[in-house]
Amino acid sequence: MSHIVIHIFLLLVMPPLLLGVIGKTKALFAGRIGPPVLQPYYDLSKLFQKGTVFSTTTTWVFRAGPVVGLATALLAGMLIPFGGHSAPVSFNGDMILFAYLFALGRFFTAAAALDTGSAFEGMGSAREVTFSCLAEPALFFGFLVLAKLSGSLSLTTMLDGAFPLGAGVAAPSLVLVAASLFIVLLVENCRIPFDDPNTHLELTMIHEVMVLDHSGPAFGMILYGAAMKLFVMGAVLLRVVAPFELGNSWYDWGLFMAGMLGLAVLIGLVESMMARFRMVFVPTFLVAACLLSAFGVILLLR
Amino acid sequence: MIFLIPIFLIPALGGIYGTEYWSQQAHPHNGRKLRLFYGLVTAALATVAVSANAILFLVAWEIMALSAFFLVTTEDEDRAVRQAGWLYLITTHISTLCLFALFAVLRVATGSYALGPLPVDLASPGIVTAVFILAVLAFGCKAGLVPFHIWLPSAHAMTPSHVSALMSGVLIKIGIYGLIRITSWLPDPPVWWGGLLLILGAGSGVLGVVMALGQHDLKRLLAYHSIENIGIIVMGVGLALVGRSLNCVEWVVLGLAGALLHVWNHGLFKALLFLSAGAVIHGTHSRDLDHMGGLGRVMPVTALCFAVGAIAICGLPPLNGFVSELLIYIGAFRSLGIGQALSWPAAAFVAPVLALIGALALACFVKAFGAVFLGTARSRHGEHAHEVGRAMTRPMLVLAILCVGIGIAPIVVAPVLDQGILAWILDGTDEVPRVATLVPLGWVSLGSLTLVALLGLFTLAMRKRITQGGSASGITWDCGYAAPSARMQYTASSFAQILGTLFGWIQHPRVRAPRVEAVFPGRTTFKSHVPDILLDVVLKPVFRFGAKLLSSFRFLQAGNIHAYLLYIVLFLMALLLWR
Numbered sequence: 043m044s045h046i047v048i049h050i051f052l053l054l055v056m057p058p059l060l061l062g063v064i065g066k067t068k069a070l071f072a073g074r075i076g077p078p079v080l081q082p083y084y085d086l087s088k089l090f091q092k093g094t095v096f097s098t099t100t101t102w103v104f105r106a107g108p109v110v111g112l113a114t115a116l117l118a119g120m121l122i123p124f125g126g127h128s129a130p131v132s133f134n135g136d137m138i139l140f141a142y143l144f145a146l147g148r149f150f151t152a153a154a155a156l157d158t159g160s161a162f163e164g165m166g167s168a169r170e171v172t173f174s175c176l177a178e179p180a181l182f183f184g185f186l187v188l189a190k191l192s193g194s195l196s197l198t199t200m201l202d203g204a205f206p207l208g209a210g211v212a213a214p215s216l217v218l219v220a221a222s223l224f225i226v227l228l229v230e231n232c233r234i235p236f237d238d239p240n241t242h243l244e245l246t247m248i249h250e251v252m253v254l255d256h257s258g259p260a261f262g263m264i265l266y267g268a269a270m271k272l273f274v275m276g277a278v279l280l281r282v283v284a285p286f287e288l289g290n291s292w293y294d295w296g297l298f299m300a301g302m303l304g305l306a307v308l309i310g311l312v313e314s315m316m317a318r319f320r321m322v323f324v325p326t327f328l329v330a331a332c333l334l335s336a337f338g339v340i341l342l343l344r
Numbered sequence: 345m346i347f348l349i350p351i352f353l354i355p356a357l358g359g360i361y362g363t364e365y366w367s368q369q370a371h372p373h374n375g376r377k378l379r380l381f382y383g384l385v386t387a388a389l390a391t392v393a394v395s396a397n398a399i400l401f402l403v404a405w406e407i408m409a410l411s412a413f414f415l416v417t418t419e420d421e422d423r424a425v426r427q428a429g430w431l432y433l434i435t436t437h438i439s440t441l442c443l444f445a446l447f448a449v450l451r452v453a454t455g456s457y458a459l460g461p462l463p464v465d466l467a468s469p470g471i472v473t474a475v476f477i478l479a480v481l482a483f484g485c486k487a488g489l490v491p492f493h494i495w496l497p498s499a500h501a502m503t504p505s506h507v508s509a510l511m512s513g514v515l516i517k518i519g520i521y522g523l524i525r526i527t528s529w530l531p532d533p534p535v536w537w538g539g540l541l542l543i544l545g546a547g548s549g550v551l552g553v554v555m556a557l558g559q560h561d562l563k564r565l566l567a568y569h570s571i572e573n574i575g576i577i578v579m580g581v582g583l584a585l586v587g588r589s590l591n592c593v594e595w596v597v598l599g600l601a602g603a604l605l606h607v608w609n610h611g612l613f614k615a616l617l618f619l620s621a622g623a624v625i626h627g628t629h630s631r632d633l634d635h636m637g638g639l640g641r642v643m644p645v646t647a648l649c650f651a652v653g654a655i656a657i658c659g660l661p662p663l664n665g666f667v668s669e670l671l672i673y674i675g676a677f678r679s680l681g682i683g684q685a686l687s688w689p690a691a692a693f694v695a696p697v698l699a700l701i702g703a704l705a706l707a708c709f710v711k712a713f714g715a716v717f718l719g720t721a722r723s724r725h726g727e728h729a730h731e732v733g734r735a736m737t738r739p740m741l742v743l744a745i746l747c748v749g750i751g752i753a754p755i756v757v758a759p760v761l762d763q764g765i766l767a768w769i770l771d772g773t774d775e776v777p778r779v780a781t782l783v784p785l786g787w788v789s790l791g792s793l794t795l796v797a798l799l800g801l802f803t804l805a806m807r808k809r810i811t812q813g814g815s816a817s818g819i820t821w822d823c824g825y826a827a828p829s830a831r832m833q834y835t836a837s838s839f840a841q842i843l844g845t846l847f848g849w850i851q852h853p854r855v856r857a858p859r860v861e862a863v864f865p866g867r868t869t870f871k872s873h874v875p876d877i878l879l880d881v882v883l884k885p886v887f888r889f890g891a892k893l894l895s896s897f898r899f900l901q902a903g904n905i906h907a908y909l910l911y912i913v914l915f916l917m918a919l920l921l922w923r
Contacts, residue, residue: 093814097821099720101640101647109806113798117791133787135674139661141699143795146660149706153651156714156834158820159638164834167714171707172842178703179696186692190680255821259809263802325846336696343689 046130048295053119056299057269058082060276060306067310082269089262097255099159107154107253108260112267114147119274121197125298126287128198137185137197141178144230144271148174151264155252166251169321173236173248176328177226183335184219184226188282190342191215201278203285211342218338220282225331227279229324231272234313236324276305346604346764347393347521350611354513355386357739358506358615364735365622366504374418378504385411385510392518398447398457405443409436412515415507416499428498431879435485435495439519442482446526449474461529472530476537479526480544487519487574490548494879497555500567501631505622508563512570513615517607520577524603527585528768535589539690541582546697548575551850551877553704557711557840558851558874561631562621565712566614569657572701573610577603579694580672583679586691588769593776595691598675600768601761601779606668608757609750613656613665616743620650623736624716627729633715633836635725640717643731647717649740654709656747659702662792664750667785673698674783707843715836722830752792755785837872844874852881 062079069076096104121136123129129136152167188200191212205212229236232249239250253264280301288294319327359382368375388408395401413436417429451457453471462472481492488496496516500508527533552572559565580603587595623646624639625631640647656663676694681687721727731737750757758780769776779785822828844853851874858868875881900911 090809091813093816094810096815096817097819098817099638099820101644101718103640103651103718105803105806109799109802113795113802116798117795131787131791133784135670135677135783136787138670138673139666139788139791142659142661142666142702145658145702145706146655149655149658149660149710152710153714153718156710156839157640157718159719159830159833160820160822161832161834162821162823164714164839167710168834168839168842171703171710172846175700175703175707175843178699182696182699186677186680186695189677190692195674195677258813258815259806263806325842332696339692343692 045127045291049124049127049130050120052124052295052299053116053270053273056302057273058086058266060273060302061269063303063306064310064313067307068314071311071314082265086262086266089265090259092258094258094260097158100157100255103150104154104157104255105260107150107157108256108263108267110150111147112263112270114143115267115270115274118143119270119277122274122277123198123201123281124277124295125281125301126202126294127291127298128202132196132198134195137189137195137200140197141181141185145174145178147267147271151252154256158255160255162251163254166248166254169248170252173229173324173328176325176332177229180222180226180328180331180335183332183339184223184282187215187219187335187338187342190339197278201281201285203281203287215338215341216282218334218341220279222331222335222338223275223279223282225327225334227272227275228309228312229328229331230275231268233309235316235319236327238318273302276302280305346607346760347517348390350514350517350608351386351389351393354611354615355382355510357742358382358509358619361509361619361622361736361739362504362506364733365506365626374420377414378418378507381411381414382507382510385415385515389514389518393521396459398450398459401459402440402443402447406440408515408518409440412436412511415511416503418504418507419502422502424498425502428495428502432495432499435492439482439485439492442478442485446475446478446482449478459525459529462531464531472532475526476530476533479523480540483519483522483526484544485519486522487516487578488548488571489519489544489574489578490551490571491544491878493548493552493571494876494883496571497564497567497876500570500618501561501563505563505618505625508566508622509615509618512567512618513611516570516574517611520574520581520603520607523578524581524600524768527581533585533589535586535688538582538584538586538589541578541585542691542694543582545575545578545580545582546694548572548578549697549701550575550704553701553708554843554847554850555874555877557704557708557843557847558853560633560836560873562624562633562636562712562716563618563631565633565708566617566621569617569705569708570610570614572705573606573614573657576669576672576698576701577606577610579603579698580606580668580675583672583675583691583694584768586679586688587675590688592679593769594782595675595679596769597765597777597779598671598678598782600765601758601783602668602671602675604761604764605671605750605754605757606665609656609664609668609747612743612746612750613653613663616649616740616747617653617657619736619740619743620646620653623732623740624650624729626732626736628725630723630725633712635723636716637722637830637833638718638720639729642729643717645731645737646740649737649744650713650717652744652747654713656751658706658709660706661788662748662751662795664747664754667751667754667788669698669702670788671779671783704843707840711836711839714834714839719833720830722833722835752796753789755780755789758785850877852877 061082066076066079118140120131121129121140152171155163155167191205192200193206194200232239237248256264288297385408388404391404395404413433416432417425419425485492500512549572552568552575556565556568580599583599584596656665659665659669673695676691679688679691761779853872853874856871
C-alpha cells in the first residue's frame with residue numbers, strides 16, 4: 043500500500059523536476075548558470091494564480107484540451123511500473139490502454155488548437171497528428187518485442203527485466219527497441235532535435251504552437267501534463283535500458299529517481315549537442331524508429 | 345442474432361431521423377419512394393440474416409441489392425447520383441453472380457439448397473477452396489473490401505444521410521455476415537485463408553484511411569472510413585480463421601469477438617457520424633469541408649454527437665471502439681506465442697498495422713471535426729447554419745449514449761459474443777473459453793470510469809481556478825495582424841497536406857496549383873482532388889484502353905444485313921470444318 047502512495051506521490055510531484063534538470067544541464071553545458079532546478083514549480087504555481095483569456099471563437103473543446111491532456115497522462119502513469127515496483131494498475135493488454143490514452147490526449151489537444159481558428163495552431167496540430175502516425179507503429183513494434191521477450195501482456199511484467207529466453211537472445215532486440223523508444227520519447231515530448239520547447243512563435247514548432255492561445259491555469263495544466271507525459275514515457279524507457287533492482291524496495295525508489303534524473307541529464311545533453319532538424323527530416327527519423335523496432339521483432343522470429 | 349440487433353436498431357433510428365431530414369414537404373417528388381425502399385431494404389436485410397435456404401437467401405439478397413439501388417438514386421435528377429447508382433448496380437450484380445456460382449457449387453457438393461455446414465466426407469479440397477474464393481469475392485464486394493470497394497464512396501456520398509447511415513452501418517455488414525457464416529461451414533480451413541483475409545483486411549484498413557485523409561467531401565470521407573473499419577473487422581475474422589486452422593481456440597475467440605463487436609460498434613458510431621453529417625448538411629447545404637467551420641457554436645448538440653462518434657471511431661478510450669480494437673490487439677499479441685507454445689509470427693504485424701490505422705484515423709477525424717465544428721465559418725453557408733430539430737437530434741443522442749455505454753460496460757455484451765463464437769466453432773467439443781476470461785473487461789470498465797472521474801475532477805478544479813483568477817475574452821492571437829479573416833484559417837486540405845505528401849504514392853492527388861509570378865501576382869485559384877486509387881487510377885484507364893482496342897472491330901458491324909448473313913455462313917462453315 044505504501045508503495046502505491048509513493049508511486050502516486052512521485053507521479054504527481056516529480057515531473058516538473060525533470061524539466062528543471064534538463065534546463066540546468068543545458069545551461070551548464072553552454073557555460074551559463076541557468077535558472078534553478080525548481081524553476082518549473084515556480085512557473086506552474088504562478089500560472090495557476092493568473093487570470094485566463096479566452097478567444098471569442100472558442101468553445102468547450104478549447105477548455106477540454108488541457109483537462110484531457112492532464113487526465114490521460116495521469117492515468118497512463120498509473121499503468122507504468124516505476125523502477126522495480128509494479129504499477130498500481132496492471133492487467134493483460136494495459137499497454138494498449140497506455141498508448142490509446144495518449145492518443146486521446148492528442149485528439150483533444152489538437153482539436154483545442156483548431157478551435158482557435160488560427161493558422162499557426164492549425165499548423166501545429168497538423169504536424170502533431172502527422173508525426174504521431176509514424177511514432178505509433180514504432181511504439182507497438184516495441185511492445186511486441188517486450189511482450190515476446192517476457193511472455194506477458196501487461197506492462198509490469200513486460201518491464202520487470204526477467205527474460206525467459208535468456209539475455210543473449212534478448213539483448214540485440216532490446217538495444218534496437220531502446221533506440222526506437224528514445225526517438226519516440228523525444229518526438230512525443232517536443233524535445234530537440236525534433237521540436238524546440240523554447241520558442242513559441244516559430245513557424246517550425248509543433249507542440250508549443252498548438253497551445254499559443256492557452257493562458258493562466260489552463261496553460262499551467264498543459265505544461266504540467268506535458269511534464270508528466272515526459273516522466274511516464276521516460277519511466278518506460280528507463281526500465282527497458284536499465285532493469286536493475288537492488289533487492290531492498292526502498293533503495294529501489296532511490297535508484298528509480300536517480301535513473302530518471304540521469305535520463306533528464308541525457309536529454310539535456312542531446313539538446314545541447316544537436317540542432318533542431320528541418321521539419322522535412324522528422325518523418326524520415328520516425329520511419330527509422332519504426333524500422334529499428336521492426337527489426338527488433340524480426341530478430342525474435344525464428 | 346448479433347447481426348439482427350443493428351439491422352433493426354439503426355433503420356428504426358434512421359427512420360425517425362428521416363421524418364425531419366427528408367420530410368415530405370421538402371421533398372414531394374422522392375419522399376415516398378425513399379420511405380418505401382427504406383423499409384424494404386430493412387426487411388430484406390433481416391430476411392437474409394435469418395434464411396437457411398439458398399434460394400430464399402438469393403431472393404432476399406436481390407431485393408436488398410435492388411432496393412439499395414433505388415435508395416442510392418433517390419435524387420436521380422442529378423447526373424453524379426445516377427453514375428453512383430450505376431456503379432453500385434454493376435458491382436452488386438458481380439457480387440450476386442458470384443453468389444449464384446457459390447450456391448451452385450454448394451448444391452453440387454451437398455445435393456440440397458439447405459444452407460448449413462458441409463459434411464467433411466463430402467467436401468473435396470477443390471470444392472471447399474472454390475467456395476471460399478467465391479465467398480470472398482461475393483461478400484467482399486458487398487462489404488467494400490479493398491479491391492472491390494469501388495462502388496462504396498460515391499454510393500455513400502450521394503444518398504440522403506440516414507440512408508448512408510443504414511448502408512454503412514448495416515448493409516455492408518451483411519457482407520461480413522456472409523463471410524463469417526460461410527467460413528464457419530467449411531471444414532478444415534488451410535492457414536492461407538486466414539492469411540489472405542489478414543492481408544486483405546490490413547490493405548483495406550490502410551488504404552481506406554489514407555484515401556479518407558485526401559477527401560474534402562464530408563460524406564465521402566466517412567465512406568472511406570467504412571472501408572477502413574471493414575478492414576479492421578476482416579482482420580479479426582482472419583485471425584479467427586488462422587486460429588481455427590492451427591487449433592488455437594484463444595485466437596478464434598479474440599479475433600471473432602473483436603470482429604463481431606466491431607460490427608456492432610461500427611454500426612453505432614458510423615451511423616452516428618453519418619447522421620451528424622446529415623445534420624450539418626441540413627444546416628449548411630454543403631458537403632465541402634473547406635466551406636464549413638465554427639458550427640460548434642450554432643449546432644452544439646450535433647457537435648457533441650460528432651465528437652463522440654469521432655472519438656469512438658478512432659478507437660480511443662473510454663468509448664466502444666476501443667473495446668473491440670483491444671480484443672483484436674490482444675489476439676494479435678497472443679498469436680506471437682505469448683503464454684503458449686504455438687506461435688504464428690505474421691499475425692503479429694497486425695498490431696503495428698492497427699496502430700498505424702488508428703493514428704491515421706485520429707489525424708483524419710481531428711481534421712474533419714476541426715474543419716466542420718471549430719474555428720470560424722469559412723463561407724456564407726456556415727454563417728446561416730442552425731441547430732436541427734428534435735426528431736434529428738434524439739436518434740443521434742441515443743446512438744451516442746450506446747457508444748458510451750458499450751465503452752464503459754463492455755461486460756454486458758460479452759455473453760452475446762460468446763454465443764456467436766460458439767455458433768461459429770461447430771466442432772465445439774473442446775472447451776471454448778469465454779471472452780471475459782481472456783480479456784480483462786472489468787479493468788477496462790474501471791479504467792474508463794476512472795478516466796471519466798478524473799476528467800470531471802480536473803474540469804471542476806480548472807473552473808474554480810478560472811473563476812478565482814478571473815477571465816477575459818479577446819480575439820485569437822494573430823501576431824498583431826490588423827485584418828485577420830476566416831479564410832486565413834488552416835483548412836481541411838492544408839491540415840492533411842503533410843500526410844498527403846507522405847502518402848502521395850497511394851493517393852495520387854490531382855493538383856492544379858497556380859504559379860505565383862511577378863511582384864504583384866493576379867488573382868488565382870488552387871484546386872486539388874484525390875481520385876479513388878482503384879476506380880480512377882487503375883480501372884478506368886484499363887477499361888478505356890479496352891474499349892478503344894475493341895472499337896477497332898467496329899467496322900464489322902456495318903449495319904448491312906447481307907454482311908451479317910455472310911458472317912453467319914462463314915462461322916457455320918468454320919464450325920463444320922472444325923468438326
